């Protein structure tokens with residue numbers, strides 16, 4: 479069975495700041511609709527290597543995407559390639575590095591910014607290249623893709639949190655307020671996604687440090703959240719998902735068989751009894 483899935487990658491969102499500043503997502507947790515897990519990102523704690531990890535389940539050391547300057551197509555199977563093989567529809571509103579990893583490299587803004595090509599791995603794309611592209615516009619781009627093309631898998635990737643961290647560091651009102659703003663943006667769309675039955679994962683590539691950067695092994699750089707929303711998740715705390723297991727989880731949600739990607743124990747509901755317990759719990 480295909481469960482339509484939305485993956486939101488909030489660039490540069492540290493776990494601790496998500497916990498303190500994302501009131502809307504935590505309201506969903508308090509009412510039993512969402513669950514958050516603490517994850518550790520793979521290394522190096524940098525964007526392009528970890529976009530590849532999230533979408534392929536492969537660590538940077540193995541994928542070869544070990545820094546931000548490596549500009550080439552991914553040579554791994556990904557959520558996008560596996561979904562396309564299964565005949566599913568894919569879309570992304572995201573930084574242009576995703577277009578380079580899964581569609582065309584190098585990025586050509588005139589050709590690639592608005593992608594509508596059923597033959598591509600990301601069939602419907604709205605890609606940006608200015609790092610200050612406003613999150614509010616990006617969410618509108620994503621919603622437009624969702625309504626227009628009804629994708630089975632939609633990736634949404636805003637960049638403003640990471641930018642705020644590079645400008646002011648993790649311990650700054652600018653960084654925290656940008657996280658609060660992102661939470662508020664999400665509150666405009668998530669209720670509709672829930673009503674329409676989407677499975678939603680919200681996570682980050684990496685965190686942020688006090689030196690206005692990231693890349694190393696500090697816990698503020700590596701600790702990131704994974705929020706999950708939807709009826710297919712177990713919503714059990716007895717689960718320790720890894721960043722390398724997001725890809726396999728999405729493949730399972732999309733009903734893709736034999737994907738050979740790692741998946742965490744207990745993140746998804748595997749049997750009807752657990753599903754019944756979940757619905758009983760949220761009804762009470």
Ligand SMILES: [Zn+2]
Nearest residue numbers: 490525640644
């Ligand atoms: Zn960054």
